[in-house]
Amino acid sequence: MITVFIDGYYEEPLAVAKLFGLRGIQHTPLGSRNARIAQHYKASLTATFNIFPSSRYAIILEEDLDVSPDFFSYFSQTLRLIEEDPTVYCVSAWNDQGYEHTSGDPALLYRVETMPGLGWILKRSLYKEELEPKWPTPEKMWDWDMWMRLDDIRRGRECIVPDVSRTYHFGSSGLNMNSYFQDTYFKKHSFNTLAYVELRDLDR
Template identity: 40%
Template sequence: MRIKRTSLVIGIILIIWSSLLYISLSIRPIPSKDDEDVDHQIVILEQSISGEFERNNVIINRAQKLLELKKKAEHRTNLLAMELQNVKIPILVFACNRVTVNRCLDGLIKYRPDPDQFPIIVSQDCNHEETRDVILKYGTQLSLIQQPDQSDIQVPPKEKKFKGYFKIARHYGWALNQMFFNFNFSTAIIVEDDLEVAPDFFEYFLGTYPLLVKDSSLWCISAWNDNGKEGVVNVNRPELLYRTDFFPGLGWMLTKNVWMELSTKWPKAYWDDWIRDPAQRRDRSCIRPEISRTRTFGKSGVSNGMFYEKHLKYIKLDEEFVPFTKMNLSYLLKDIYDNDFVHKVYQSPIVKHQDLKDGKVEYNVPVRITYRTRDEYKMITKKLGLMDDFKSGVPRTAYKGIVTFHFEGKMVHLAPNANWKGYDITWS
């Protein structure tokens, strides 16, 4: 009886406990406004975290792609560097009777990275013993060849005072034949005995060598900027390079193929003006730097110091080493350059040359000055301190008629109208 009663009590307690538990679980409290705000904030936080994850994934994917591109670029650079290691480019130094040739040779030897890759060959004319003695003091650091034809040259009576130009042309023809047909080099860099070179002279030519080989619209690489005076170049941008229709000379590289073409019709005199003629240039261009990699110290010579006092002695020689062999210079290839550089020139704002000179141009982008006639061009260049002459109708440093320079740090394009039809040979 007691057991039954106890069981009954326990059963009633269990029923009551179960009922209470059921009621407590089944009855849901009504959420307060504060609870709703918390839930809303949690949802926003979840969405923000989700969005941040998505953005991070985009950034990570971009970074991975950039890394892949960088690795590919480094791979191409390494391949190019390996290819360039096997390139042999001789330096042909033209000498005559300047005992100061040592100034030129000292610089070449000082900055030459590898004597085997860049052999120096001095070609001497004139049979000047003192100059030959200076050259021979360098021993095995260079090689000396001597122009054997020292006979007098017959020149027209009106050009007797220019006989030196005839001898120079004869010397050039003989020496280049030696380089390409006797020594069988495929490329050569030409330097004259009155030039000093920049620290990255060899790096510049080695870095641009692939362009010369690849782009048939190029026929030379030049170390010289005719408008390279300190006031009209950007000294902070020594890596800048341009295409030019004007043959600059004064430290330049050409290939055997070009010489094979020129050698069959090499002139008796004035070879540099001859090479600028449309019949020789054939619409081909050269590469030239913003800041020259050579500078002349030859005030006296057959040209009697023409332009030296006014321009040449003020040419800025680059002092900063630029790693051209590690740079992507494909922008200088004709198709890319014409679409990019030339397009940008004619998109630039037009300004007046006097406003530029007076410091009244407020644009922080490259600007353009327009010229329409030969006289207008010469007037503008004289006022801005540029060389104002033409050769076969081509202004110095011009590309498609555009002369690019820097004035007080601002890039300026002195350009013809956009409908330019080509060089006018009568502008010479």
């Protein structure tokens, strides 16, 4: 149930998707710069829940992320937290503060007052009932993730993150990215390499 969404009509990423036997969907870009990225996310999320009408959740991954061996196990263990606790906004595989010198326990989780992104799970009902109707329009030069972090959108809810990230950001070029930022921020983040980790204190 993996779909690759391509913002524009580019043959190479579509060919790579087909090489792996995955569905690839291209769509016409809307807006420019950050607004274009926001519209790409909206189109992709809307299409995902339309293509899979019985799915209650979607995992969102950007193309410049590597995933840990226990990526799906991590989400499998934490999914019930979204189901059982209405104060949980999302579960993310990424810890903004998870540097090599500040993190080291792959079984430890935190609740944070933000939306980290970079590999995260989204509840259908949150998207269809709250986010989709309010999503920034193409003329608004907003970052979609910053918009999702606004107080009136997040509404006091929190996200679950791991002490040691389950994704690793390797992209060093993009609209909001350069090699300096990659080296000084992302490169120094810890990344879990264990095949299975039993997460601790999920009820807490």
